[in-house]
Structure formats: structure tokens, C-alpha cells
Amino acid sequence: xxxxxxxxxxxxxxxxxxxxxxxxxxxxxxxxxxxxxxxxxxxxxxxxxxxxxxxxxxxxxxxxxxxxxxxxxxxxxxxxxxxxxxxxxxxxxxxxxxxxxxxxxxxxxxxxxxxxxxxxxxxxxxxxxxxxxxxxxxxxxxxxxxxxxxxxxxxxxxxxxxxxxxxxxxxxxxxxxxxxxxxxxxxxx
Amino acid sequence: xxxxxxxxxxxxxxxxxxxxxxxxxxxxxxxxxxxxxxxxxxxxxxxxxxxxxxxxxxxxxxxxxxxxxxxxxxxxxxxxxxxxxxxxxxxxxxxxxxxxxxxxxxxxxxxxxxxxxxxxxxxxxxxxxxxxxxxxxxxxxxxxxxxxxxxxxxxxxxxxxxxxxxxxxxxxxxxxxxxxxxxxxxxxx
Numbered sequence: 368x369x370x371x372x373x374x375x376x377x378x379x380x381x382x383x384x385x386x387x388x389x390x391x392x393x394x395x396x397x398x399x400x401x402x403x404x405x406x407x408x409x410x411x412x413x414x415x416x417x418x419x420x421x422x423x424x425x426x427x428x429x430x431x432x433x434x435x436x437x438x439x440x441x442x443x444x445x446x447x448x449x450x451x452x453x454x455x456x457x458x459x460x461x462x463x464x465x466x467x468x469x470x471x472x473x474x475x476x477x478x479x480x481x482x483x484x485x486x487x488x489x490x491x492x493x494x495x496x497x498x499x500x501x502x503x504x505x506x507x508x509x510x511x512x513x514x515x516x517x518x519x520x521x522x523x524x525x526x527x528x529x530x531x532x533x534x535x536x537x538x539x540x541x542x543x544x545x546x547x548x549x550x551x552x553x554x555x556x
Numbered sequence: 557x558x559x560x561x562x563x564x565x566x567x568x569x570x571x572x573x574x575x576x577x578x579x580x581x582x583x584x585x586x587x588x589x590x591x592x593x594x595x596x597x598x599x600x601x602x603x604x605x606x607x608x609x610x611x612x613x614x615x616x617x618x619x620x621x622x623x624x625x626x627x628x629x630x631x632x633x634x635x636x637x638x639x640x641x642x643x644x645x646x647x648x649x650x651x652x653x654x655x656x657x658x659x660x661x662x663x664x665x666x667x668x669x670x671x672x673x674x675x676x677x678x679x680x681x682x683x684x685x686x687x688x689x690x691x692x693x694x695x696x697x698x699x700x701x702x703x704x705x706x707x708x709x710x711x712x713x714x715x716x717x718x719x720x721x722x723x724x725x726x727x728x729x730x731x732x733x734x735x736x737x738x739x740x741x742x743x744x745x
Contacts, residue, residue: 388666389666390663390664390666392581392664465666466662466663467715469719470659470663470715471663471664473655473715473718473719474579474655474659474660474663474664474715474718475579475581475660475663475664477577477578477579477654484719487719488719488720491716491719491720492720495720512728512731515720515723515724515725515728516728516729516731516732518712518716518720518723518725519709519712519713519716519725519728519729519732520708520709520712520732521712522711522712522715522716523707523708523709523710523711523712523713523715524708524712525715526656526659526662526663526711526712526714526715527680527707527708527711529662529663530658530662530673530676530677530680531677531680531681531684531704531707534704534707535704536704536707536708539701539704539705539708540705540708542701542705543705543708543709543732543735543736546732546735546736546739547732547735550735
């Protein structure tokens with residue numbers, strides 16, 4: 368007996384890996400080969416490639432990475448928000464960095480009914496809520512609006528780092544995030 | 557005699573149109589059909605689809621649109637920089653908006669030697685210079701660094717508007733651009 372994951376997990380791992388490296392247009396055959404799984408399994412578990420791509424996004428692990436970066440930063444909401452940008456600096460300077468998998472899927476799938484789009488929206492709304500929680504604790508007078516601004520920065524970093532990595536867009540965005548927080552500094556500070 | 561553009565222009569128009577709506581993976585046949593041009597012309601003028609895609613990016617007209625928005629805003633560098641975000645609000649709220657064609661190409665083409673990547677870099681460097689010029693006139697102490705921040709905002713708006721248009725990311729980004737400018741307000745003001 369081995370601990371080899373079952374076909375469903377192998378398909379998800381292969382889809383996450385290949386769509387990140389090659390884009391969501393990577394062929395089904397390449398995914399099946401990397402997963403070492405029969406075509407039948409793909410349809411049984413996900414109903415087809417579209418369902419697999421959507422589920423691979425839903426289980427990407429990206430939100431957990433931001434939560435973990437915040438957890439490491441401690442309890443202060445300001446530190447926790449800025450930690451997101453430190454995490455982005457780490458992510459975008461890795462040699463394997465290929466951009467944001469959610470943005471890539473959003474842009475590469477012109478069909479608005481593709482199930483991946485709902486996962487992209489759910490991901491962004493989840494990140495928005497995560498930031499709103501911190502901004503409320505920080506005492507920001509407009510937590511939802513400020514979270515919108517931070518999301519624009521996050522999306523911008525992940526795109527800009529592809530073309531101009533030497534500009535260190537995560538550090539540039541961190542400076543703007545600090546301005547945003549300082550401009551709404553709670554009276555108690 | 558008609559004023560119908562020649563095959564080269566028709567290919568560029570079709571490529572700009574179809575790659576924007578469908579993505580850069582749109583088929584060559586669809587482009588040839590829309591352009592009403594023989595395959596031979598594509599190879600004669602551009603050496604193939606990759607060359608056409610790159611030239612379509614180089615001649616997209618996007619930089620001219622930013623320059624025009626700045627011109628309309630008058631001579632004040634602060635107004636001219638903020639006008640970029642007003643233009644982004646107009647662009648991203650159009651029903652035909654499908655994201656930034658440069659970002660889409662960058663993400664959809666995993667091959668780093670595809671000639672489109674050089675055009676994406678040239679576009680971003682051109683926009684950086686445009687913003688640096690205004691920031692120098694504004695009296696910003698770090699024009700290059702501030703232009704990096706503005707480029708992150710611009711990229712972020714064009715991505716975020718696809719998934720959360722109701723958040724009006726261009727307006728959210730404009731508020732951050734104002735903070736950036738105010739934080740470096742010239743002594744003369």
C-alpha cells in the first residue's frame with residue numbers, strides 16, 4: 368500500500384500545476400497524463416475540464432497563504448494588513464512566479480458562464496471580507512472602501528510584477544497601503 | 557475605387573478586435589475571415605500570427621488615449637495624473653470592457669520569447685516615462701518610485717474591474733493617487 372492520493376486529488380494537483388504554468392487553455396490530455404488518471408475519472412469527479420478548472424481555483428490555497436501571513440504578523444491590524452504586501456513581495460520574486468491564477472483564468476475565459484468566473488468572484492469577495500475585518504479593528508472610517516483600494520493594489524502587484532519585476536511592485540504598493548492607513552490613523556494612536 | 561484599407565491594416569484591425577474580445581488564443585482562421593484577407597498576406601506582412609499579435613499591441617492606441625486624457629485636463633501635472641484615473645473609470649465602465657489587452661497577452665502567452673512580451677514591456681515603460689514627466693513637473697521627490705506606484709494602481713484597476721465592477725476600482729485607485737500626490741505636495745502650494 369502507498370499513500371498516493373486518489374484520482375480526484377491527483378487531477379486537482381495536476382490542474383493547479385499545469386494551468387498555473389501553461390494557462391487555463393492547457394490541454395485535457397496533458398492534465399490527464401500528469402495526473403496519471405483515466406479520462407473517465409475526470410468526468411466522474413468534475414463533469415469535465417471546466418468543472419476541474421473551477422474546483423482547482425476554489426482549492427488553490429491562496430486565501431490560506433494570506434491568512435497565514437497575517438497570523439505570523441501578530442495581532443495589530445496595521446501590521447497584519449501590511450503583512451499581505453510582504454507576502455506579495457515574497458511571492459512575486461520567486462523564480463516560479465507566473466502571475467495571479469485567478470486573474471489569468473478571468474482573462475483567458477471569454478465565456479462569462481464558465482464556472483471559473485464564480486470562483487474568481489468568491490475569492491475576491493473573501494479577500495475583501497478578510498481586509499474589511501482588519502480595517503474595522505484598525506478603526507478605519509470606511510472599511511469597505513479602503514478594502515476596495517487594497518484589493519486594487521493586490522491585483523496590480525500581481526500583474527505588474529510579471530512585466531516589471533525590478534520595480535518591486537509589492538514594495539511600491541506597500542508604501543501606498545501605509546499612506547492609506549496613516550491617512551485614517553485612529554485617534555487613539 | 558473605395559477607401560477600404562489594405563490587407564495589412566485590415567489584419568491589424570481584425571487582430572486588435574478579436575484578440576480583445578476572445579483572447580490572444582483566437583484562431584488564425586477567424587482573424588483571416590474577419591479581415592477578409594488571404595493567409596499569404598498574414599505571412600507576407602507579419603511573418604505569422606505571433607508577429608501580427610505583437611504589432612497589434614504596438615499599434616493599440618492605448619498610450620494615445622492616456623495622452624489625450626491628460627491633454628484635456630490642461631497643464632497642471634496633478635490634474636493630468638488624476639485624469640488618467642478618470643479615463644480608467646470611463647474605460648472600465650463601458651459594456652465592451654474586457655480588461656487590459658497587454659495584461660491579457662502577458663498572462664496568456666507562457667512562452668517568454670513570444671514577441672508580444674517585448675511590446676508589453678515597451679508599453680509599460682512608455683507609460684512609466686509619461687508619468688515620471690508629470691511627477692517631475694509636480695515636484696515629487698521620487699518621480700520614478702511614485703510612477704511605479706501609479707502603474708501598480710493602473711494595472712490593478714484594469715484587472716479588478718473585471719470581477720468587481722461595482723466597487724468602481726478606478727475611483728478607489730484615484731483616491732490613492734491623490735494621497736500619493738498630497739503626501740509629496742510641493743512646498744510652493
